[in-house]
Every structure is written in C-alpha cells, then in structure tokens.
Amino acid sequence: MKRPGLVSAAIVIGCILALEVACRYGFIRRSVIPAPSEIVSMLYMLLKSGTYNEAIRLTLSNIAISGLIATVLGFILGVIIHANDFLRRGVEPFLVSYYAVPTFIFYPVLVVIFGVGSAAIISIAVLMSVVAMITSTLNGLDRLPPAFPRTARVFQMSPVSTALLITLPATAPYLFTGMRLVISYSFIGVIASEFILAGEGLGYSISYTYNNFENSKMFALMLFIIVVVSVINSVLNNIDRRLKQRLQRGD
Amino acid sequence: MTRFLPPVTIALAALVLWQLVSFIAGSHSVSGVVETMAYLFRMMQQESFWLDVAESGTAIFYAICLSMLFGWALGVVIGLNRNVSDVSEPILVTFYSLPKVTLYPLVLLLFGLGLSAKVAFGVMHGLVPICLITGNAIRQLRPVYIRTAKVMRLSRSSVTFHVVLPAILPELISSLRIGLSLSILGVLIGEMFASKRGLGFAAVNAMGLGDGTRIMAIGVFLSVCAISINFLLLEIESAIRHRTARI
Numbered sequence: 327m328k329r330p331g332l333v334s335a336a337i338v339i340g341c342i343l344a345l346e347v348a349c350r351y352g353f354i355r356r357s358v359i360p361a362p363s364e365i366v367s368m369l370y371m372l373l374k375s376g377t378y379n380e381a382i383r384l385t386l387s388n389i390a391i392s393g394l395i396a397t398v399l400g401f402i403l404g405v406i407i408h409a410n411d412f413l414r415r416g417v418e419p420f421l422v423s424y425y426a427v428p429t430f431i432f433y434p435v436l437v438v439i440f441g442v443g444s445a446a447i448i449s450i451a452v453l454m455s456v457v458a459m460i461t462s463t464l465n466g467l468d469r470l471p472p473a474f475p476r477t478a479r480v481f482q483m484s485p486v487s488t489a490l491l492i493t494l495p496a497t498a499p500y501l502f503t504g505m506r507l508v509i510s511y512s513f514i515g516v517i518a519s520e521f522i523l524a525g526e527g528l529g530y531s532i533s534y535t536y537n538n539f540e541n542s543k544m545f546a547l548m549l550f551i552i553v554v555v556s557v558i559n560s561v562l563n564n565i566d567r568r569l570k571q572r573l574q575r576g577d
Numbered sequence: 578m579t580r581f582l583p584p585v586t587i588a589l590a591a592l593v594l595w596q597l598v599s600f601i602a603g604s605h606s607v608s609g610v611v612e613t614m615a616y617l618f619r620m621m622q623q624e625s626f627w628l629d630v631a632e633s634g635t636a637i638f639y640a641i642c643l644s645m646l647f648g649w650a651l652g653v654v655i656g657l658n659r660n661v662s663d664v665s666e667p668i669l670v671t672f673y674s675l676p677k678v679t680l681y682p683l684v685l686l687l688f689g690l691g692l693s694a695k696v697a698f699g700v701m702h703g704l705v706p707i708c709l710i711t712g713n714a715i716r717q718l719r720p721v722y723i724r725t726a727k728v729m730r731l732s733r734s735s736v737t738f739h740v741v742l743p744a745i746l747p748e749l750i751s752s753l754r755i756g757l758s759l760s761i762l763g764v765l766i767g768e769m770f771a772s773k774r775g776l777g778f779a780a781v782n783a784m785g786l787g788d789g790t791r792i793m794a795i796g797v798f799l800s801v802c803a804i805s806i807n808f809l810l811l812e813i814e815s816a817i818r819h820r821t822a823r824i
Contacts (some may be wrong), residue, residue: 329661338668358686416583422811426758426803428777431796434784435621438606439598510674517676522769522781529679533770536682544682551679556671563670 332340335463363437369546378531378547385516388444397505399452400459405489407460408467424457429515433523447524450514455508462504466497500571506562513555546574608790616795626779633764633775636692638792640699640760645753648704652711652752657723662712673705678766686772695775697768702763703756710755714748715741747818754810761803 342362348354349361360368372378388423407414429450436446474496478488494501528551535544592610600607608616618627655662681698688694721743726736742749768777776795783791 333664334667337664382623412583416587420582422589423807425802426761427800428762430769431780431792431799434789434792435607436734438602518678518766521678532679547689548679552675555675559671
C-alpha cells in the first residue's frame with residue numbers, strides 16, 4: 327500500500343476509535359449506536375451461531391445471479407445498440423436519464439410477472455444494473471481503433487471469431503468497468519429490494535431487527551454488509567485501475 | 578426535428594411493449610397504457626396527491642440544495658489539492674457504492690422520523706457523486722488556467738470563483754443532474770421504508786392494497802418528472818458547452 331492509502335486507512339481507523347471512545351464515555355447514547363467493539367463481537371457471535379447463514383447465502387446468490395444476467399444481457403444489448411445508429415440515437419437520451427427513475431416502484435408489476443420470491447428481486451437488480459453495462463459496452467466499442475475490425479476483415483474472420491478474438495479482448499478494460507458497476511448496482515438493487523419489499527434475505531433481516539428494536543443485531547448485520555461490499559469493491563477497483571493503466575501505456 | 582425522431586420512436590416502442598405485457602399478463606394485474614393514464618389524470622385532480630408531491634418535493638429540494646452546496650465545496654477542495662484527493666477518494670468511492678439503504682435505520686435513529694431524516698438520506702445519496710465529479714473536472718482542467726491565475730497572483734477565493742468554477746460549469750451542471758437523480762432515489766427509498774407521507778409512501782401503500790393501477794400511475798408520474806428534469810439539465814449543459822466552445 328502506498329502512502330495515501332495508508333493515510334486513508336488511518337483516517338477510517340481514527341474515526342472508528344473516536345466513535346468507540348464517544349460511545350464508551352457516553353457522548354453518544356447507546357440507543358443511537360453501540361460501541362464498534364460491541365458491534366464486532368455481536369457480528370462474530372451471529373456468524374458463529376449461523377442464525378443468518380441462510381439469509382446471507384440467499385442474498386449473495388441473488389446478487390451473483392443478477393450480476394451475471396446483467397453483464398451478459400448488457401453486453402449483448404450494447405453490441406446491438408452500437409451496431410444500429412437509429413436505435414442508438416433513440417436509446418441514448420434515455421440511458422443517461424435512466425438512473426433518475428426509481429425502479430423499485432415497479433416491483434409489484436415484476437411480482438405479477440415473475441411471482442413472489444427471488445426472481446422478482448433479481449429482476450429489479452438486473453433492471454438497475456444492466457444500463458451500466460450497456461453504457462460501458464458502448465463506451466468500449468466507441469474507442470475500438472478502426473484498424474482492428476479492418477484487420478479482421480483482411481483476414482476474412484467470421485463475425486463470431488472477430489467478436490471473440492478481437493473485439494472482446496480490445497474492449498476488455500471497459501467491459502470490466504461495466505462489470506464492476508454491475509456488481510455494485512446489483513448489491514444495491516438486491517439489498518434495497520429485500521429491505522423494503524421482501525420477506526427474506528439480509529436486507530429483510532436488517533429491517534426486521536430495526537422494527538423489533540434489536541439494535542445490536544441490526545448494527546452487526548449492517549457492519550457485515552459494509553465490510554463485504556467495501557472489500558469486493560476495493561478489489562475490483564484495484565483490478566480496474568491496473569487494466570486502465572495498461573490501456574494508457576498501450577500494451 | 579430529426580434529432581427528436583429516434584427518442585420519440587423508442588418511447589413509443591416502450592409504450593407498445595408495456596401494452597403487450599399488460600395484454601399477456603392480463604389488465605387486472607398489469608394495467609394498460611390508456612387505463613393508467615386515465616387513472617393518473619384522475620389522481621392529479623385530487624388534493625391528497627399534490628400533498629404527497631409537495632412532501633416529497635420539499636425533501637428532494639432541501640436534499641439537492643445541501644448536496645450541491647457541500648458537494649461543490651468539497652469537490653473544489655479535493656480537485657485543487659492532490660494530497661486531499663488521494664486520501665479521500667478511496668473512502669468516497671467505497672461509500673458511494675455501499676447499499677446505503679442498510680444505513681437508513683441509523684439515519685432514523687439520528688434524525689428521528691420525519692422530513693430531516695429523508696433530507697439526510699437524500700444528501701447521503703447525492704453528495705458523493707457531486708463531489709467526485711467536481712473534483713475530477715477540476716483535475717482534468719488545462720493546467721494553464723491555474724498557472725495563469727498564479728502568475729496574476731490571484732487569491733484562493735478568486736481562483737475558485739473566477740477561474741475554476743466558470744471553467745467547469747458544464748461539469749457542475751452534469752454533477753447536479755446525477756446528484757439530483759440519486760437524491761430523488763434516496764428520498765423515495767426513505768419514504769418507502771418509514772414515512773406516512775410522500776410519493777414513496779403512497780407507492781408502498783398502494784402495494785399493500787394491491788392497487789396495481791395506482792402504482793403504475795405513480796411510477797409513470799415519477800419517471801416522467803425525473804426524465805424531463807434530466808433532459809432539461811442535459812440541454813442546459815450542452816448549451817453551456819457550445820457557448821464556451823465558441824469563445
């Protein structure tokens with residue numbers, strides 16, 4: 327880790343310590359937030375007892391499924407939209423305003439189509455995340471040097487092998503950015519839907535503990551989500567930055 | 578005119594698709610286009626609907642004002658100072674991608690039920706992207722601007738107000754656009770989870786009652802509002818870009 331990274335880590339740790347001290351000495355009431363050390367030990371107990379293992383498994387598998395669907399679907403849609411100019415000029419204004427639309431509102435409609443349960447939640451997460459992948463795919467295809475497809479034509483490559491051997495590797499860094507966004511939007515989509523609308527999963531568990539005043543469990547679960555999301559994001563961010571740097575060097 | 582033809586075609590295609598879904602699923606479960614529009618029209622004549630709109634609108638307005646003020650201020654600090662940006666950016670990026678809805682109970686504990694919690698939640702969604710976009714825009718500014726300002730011995734505040742902010746005006750508008758979208762999302766999620774007023778509550782209430790038409794009508798109203806504001810801000814942004822390109 328380089329120096330700025332160490333400083334950011336120190337700031338985060340400093341904030342946690344300050345919170346710990348403020349809680350221990352009663353500057354912050356226990357009814358608002360328990361001390362971080364208590365939250366950590368509660369989380370350890372919850373994970374050890376396995377009460378929430380089922381919820382965790384369900385939520386993470388929903389996120390994985392929605393991430394996979396959104397990535398593949400977004401890539402295919404991106405390629406189609408890129409190939410057709412009229413379609414592109416029609417869709418683009420909506421793509422940039424897409425995230426202004428609160429997708430959750432349409433959950434009941436999706437329940438009618440897909441039934442109650444994981445399918446409706448996954449479809450909300452896909453709806454939220456697919457646009458990020460479409461945008462990244464378009465972005466990557468736009469930056470493909472015109473010499474690449476021309477070379478493919480010279481070698482008389484079929485469209486499929488052009489796509490697999492030339493387009494895909496050349497646009498890989500942009501596609502990876504898309505995937506990273508897809509995963510973080512899938513997290514948001516799945517957990518938020520569970521939180522507000524569903525009857526199972528991690529998001530639901532948090533809202534359940536909130537409604538039943540089980541604050542210490544609630545904060546432990548929050549911490550779990552924050553840690554998981556932060557770790558996944560920082561790993562993906564790092565890979566993303568490496569790919570971008572390699573692209574700039576032009577290897 | 579040709580500029581508007583493709584988006585209008587796509588919008589019409591979406592309406593046809595919607596009607597098809599309604600046809601296949603049955604209009605009692607997914608209400609059709611005409612039915613929803615008629616319901617929306619009736620709903621817009623009721624006073625209670627506008628009370629909900631006013632409630633959500635107030636929260637969104639406060640949230641975006643606060644996000645703008647603090648987001649731009651922090652963004653300028655981050656953009657002009659390499660060390661601050663290196664240290665704060667990983668934290669901000671991580672916070673941005675957290676599912677913040679999990680933190681809503683904490684917001685409720687801190688601010689209590691009511692307007693201030695919704696505003697705080699809206700700010701939590703809107704502030705970070707505004708700050709990141711502003712900081713990035715400043716970092717990508719041509720170095721000659723800042724150097725010229727230094728040669729002229731401008732003070733920090735006049736560098737900010739007379740050089741940096743005018744130079745990144747289009748990006749400021751675009752950060753406002755994205756921040757606004759997310760603030761709207763934050764406020765609505767807040768209302769859906771714990772509120773007795775506002776459009777988010779109205780939608781959740783309609784879900785509880787199984788009133789599909791009402792949900793679709795609220796969804797359409799929100800989507801149309803959000804997309805039109807977005808289009809307006811996009812137009813402003815490109816107008817500013819054109820003007821600065823001419824000079």
